[in-house]
Amino acid sequence: MSTHSIHSEQIESETGKLGMWIFLLTELFLFGGLFLVYAVFRAQYSEAFHAGAQELNAFIGTLNTVFLLVSSMTVAMAITAIQKDKKNLAIFLILITLILAGLFMMNKYFEWSHKFELKLYPGSEVLKNLPRGELLFFGLYFMMTGLHAIHVLIGMTLLAINIFKIKNGEVSSNHYLHLENSGLYWHLVDLIWIFLFPLLYLIT
Amino acid sequence: MSNSETGTHVSYLEHEGKYKGLLGWLLTTDHKKIGLLYLYCIIVFFFVAAILGVLMRIELIAPGQTIMGPQTYNGMFTIHGIIMIFVIVIPALPAIFGNFFLPIMIGAKDVAFPKLNLFSFYLYLIGAIFGVLSQFIGGGAPDTGWTFYVPYSSQSSTNVIYALIAAFILGFSSILTGLNFIVTMHRMRAPGMGWFRMPLFPWSLYATAWIQVLATPIVGITLLMVIAERVLKIGFFDPALGGDPVLFQHLFWIYSHPAVYIMILPGMGIVTEIFPTFSQKPIFGYTAILFSSLAIAFVGYFVWGHHMYTAGISTGSRWFFSFLTFLVAVPSAIKVFNWISTLYGGSIEMRPPLLYAISFIFLFMIGGFTGLTLGSVATDIQAHDTAFVVAHFHYIIFGGMGFAFFAGMHYWFPKMFGRMYSDKIAYIGWGFLFTGFNVLYFPQFIIGLQGMPRRYFDYLPQFQTGQVISTIGAFILFTGLVIMVTNLVYHAKRGAIAPANPWKGVTLEWQIPSPPSHENFDEIPEINHAPYFFGNTPENK
Numbered sequence: 089m090s091t092h093s094i095h096s097e098q099i100e101s102e103t104g105k106l107g108m109w110i111f112l113l114t115e116l117f118l119f120g121g122l123f124l125v126y127a128v129f130r131a132q133y134s135e136a137f138h139a140g141a142q143e144l145n146a147f148i149g150t151l152n153t154v155f156l157l158v159s160s161m162t163v164a165m166a167i168t169a170i171q172k173d174k175k176n177l178a179i180f181l182i183l184i185t186l187i188l189a190g191l192f193m194m195n196k197y198f199e200w201s202h203k204f205e206l207k208l209y210p211g212s213e214v215l216k217n218l219p220r221g222e223l224l225f226f227g228l229y230f231m232m233t234g235l236h237a238i239h240v241l242i243g244m245t246l247l248a249i250n251i252f253k254i255k256n257g258e259v260s261s262n263h264y265l266h267l268e269n270s271g272l273y274w275h276l277v278d279l280i281w282i283f284l285f286p287l288l289y290l291i292t
Numbered sequence: 293m294s295n296s297e298t299g300t301h302v303s304y305l306e307h308e309g310k311y312k313g314l315l316g317w318l319l320t321t322d323h324k325k326i327g328l329l330y331l332y333c334i335i336v337f338f339f340v341a342a343i344l345g346v347l348m349r350i351e352l353i354a355p356g357q358t359i360m361g362p363q364t365y366n367g368m369f370t371i372h373g374i375i376m377i378f379v380i381v382i383p384a385l386p387a388i389f390g391n392f393f394l395p396i397m398i399g400a401k402d403v404a405f406p407k408l409n410l411f412s413f414y415l416y417l418i419g420a421i422f423g424v425l426s427q428f429i430g431g432g433a434p435d436t437g438w439t440f441y442v443p444y445s446s447q448s449s450t451n452v453i454y455a456l457i458a459a460f461i462l463g464f465s466s467i468l469t470g471l472n473f474i475v476t477m478h479r480m481r482a483p484g485m486g487w488f489r490m491p492l493f494p495w496s497l498y499a500t501a502w503i504q505v506l507a508t509p510i511v512g513i514t515l516l517m518v519i520a521e522r523v524l525k526i527g528f529f530d531p532a533l534g535g536d537p538v539l540f541q542h543l544f545w546i547y548s549h550p551a552v553y554i555m556i557l558p559g560m561g562i563v564t565e566i567f568p569t570f571s572q573k574p575i576f577g578y579t580a581i582l583f584s585s586l587a588i589a590f591v592g593y594f595v596w597g598h599h600m601y602t603a604g605i606s607t608g609s610r611w612f613f614s615f616l617t618f619l620v621a622v623p624s625a626i627k628v629f630n631w632i633s634t635l636y637g638g639s640i641e642m643r644p645p646l647l648y649a650i651s652f653i654f655l656f657m658i659g660g661f662t663g664l665t666l667g668s669v670a671t672d673i674q675a676h677d678t679a680f681v682v683a684h685f686h687y688i689i690f691g692g693m694g695f696a697f698f699a700g701m702h703y704w705f706p707k708m709f710g711r712m713y714s715d716k717i718a719y720i721g722w723g724f725l726f727t728g729f730n731v732l733y734f735p736q737f738i739i740g741l742q743g744m745p746r747r748y749f750d751y752l753p754q755f756q757t758g759q760v761i762s763t764i765g766a767f768i769l770f771t772g773l774v775i776m777v778t779n780l781v782y783h784a785k786r787g788a789i790a791p792a793n794p795w796k797g798v799t800l801e802w803q804i805p806s807p808p809s810h811e812n813f814d815e816i817p818e819i820n821h822a823p824y825f826f827g828n829t830p831e832n833k
Contacts, residue, residue: 099479102479103404103479104403104405106475106479107404107405107408107471107472107475108511110474110475110505112469113505113506114467114471114508114509117506117507117510118509118510118511118513120509120510120511121509121510121513121514121543122513123515123545125517125528125539125543127537128536129536135693209519210526210527211524211525211526221534223527223533223534224528224534224535227527227528227534228528230524230526231517231520231526231528237515244478251807
């Protein structure tokens, strides 16, 4: 590769990353709206939110936090691996990340189905008869974790695409912007969970 | 300039990429062609929404039912608002002129992410189609007004969902355009073009883009919450589900007030380009205009509460929002002074773009001053939800952004299509537009103050004189629109060949042939002077 194209490669990569950072900022604002609503209702109905949080299983929440934190590490390691041109290691680390994300989603599935068994889903009679604050708490719980789960799925798709891109050489040691941006997105997913977890599960 | 004469120049309109013909347009990543795609769509949607407006004016020509029932009327003002605001006014200037001229004015070959740019266009198209569809299918046109106030919007049995989805998708498209522009301006300015050598239209787009990026996600999540409230019965805003309707208003206006500046800032940027060119004199107060754009973008975030004086917010917060509202008027006034000072002592050549730009100042000032009436709490409570508000925002949005759009269209038309329009027809069109506009909207101030509520399909007989005058104005205005658009459309193909620099402009877009080549510049220019430098201008050709 000539020096000229390495130079333009760098420019392209920095441009792409700047775009990604700004996009992540908009994602934070998107969730920011929900956090704002959470803050307002929490201030109004702090006792009901306290009662609602006790309904959630802090153990599963902690486990999921661990899954996401470790997966954030493995995706960062995958980027280092591709920089060192270790393709198989990078693919392996992305696979680990995907498995951890899958475990997270599985836990989420069990958690949600448990709520549904207790008839604690939006629009149910049980929920409607709860105090107003708890009704709002569970609404926010489903909306926030649901929107977050959609982001997990998008992140998983992006990472899975990287496996194919590494295999056919589109992502390589001197062209790994796609993996880096997917990694940044994955860290965002992690970051939002880090805030959701204490707000919904821990603060009681 | 030289290669247009040697004949080697191939304009972007004739350039053939990977795909030919129609597909070459639909899959183009050329920022100029994407700008034109937006332009054509926006003209079509504009006429749809304008015709809805005219129909409403006909309905209001006499008290009682004239041509439509109350429910149809509710649907019409809602869809008129949704199309005008989300499909036309918010995207138009950045998406048409920003796409077309931003890269050229900063000396770049394209925007930073050309494919993302095309993707934004398709998001826009899908959103716009959803918006128009909501008028015609299934449960009837949404009747909530473009503001979607809860609880009505979570209970109305009409197509509110389609309209919400439309606004959400359009918002996403707007975010991606803004993101693209920010990165373009950060990374792709020509060598030598420091931030303070960037022309002021790109600067206004820069301020706008930050609002698009930072404020739009808030309305996005808010609309998602209303969708969730309607579909999944998750309570956020609807008191029946435990929610708080005033919270919706806060979240909605946190975006939708800054959105007003998304609408007007690029318009201000356009006229800022026009005044120096037609006075052949550098812009007065370059830095003042630049920082006033940023100041508007910044302070504009903190004034949303002035839409809610009557919603039951506390006296303290009303005082606060009112104060900030007055504050945000200051940077706008700075700009007006600078434009007028630019004209002062200049060698003024009155051509259609300048005429539209001056009308912009006139109408924008009427809109601005009546904005102060509404910004002050005491007078707002009198004028709230009356036709006075309708008149005020049409003066700002149509008289401001709309006339800036027309000004930009007449200014850059020769560059975009390589042809000249007829000045004479442009003046006639302007005459109809300007007269029609004032005849249509000025009476609304008066009957508004007398107590005519907005959004009413019926009214008391004492308002009829004003309403009839307004409806006459609507017809004059519409005639003007038809004349103006016909002039431009007809001459886009058949007009006289435009020179590279018909107005003796000095910014970069005038230094390349009309229409520009596919890559804009054969060689990326080196910038070594301030943007409005009329000193050693290259000989005009």
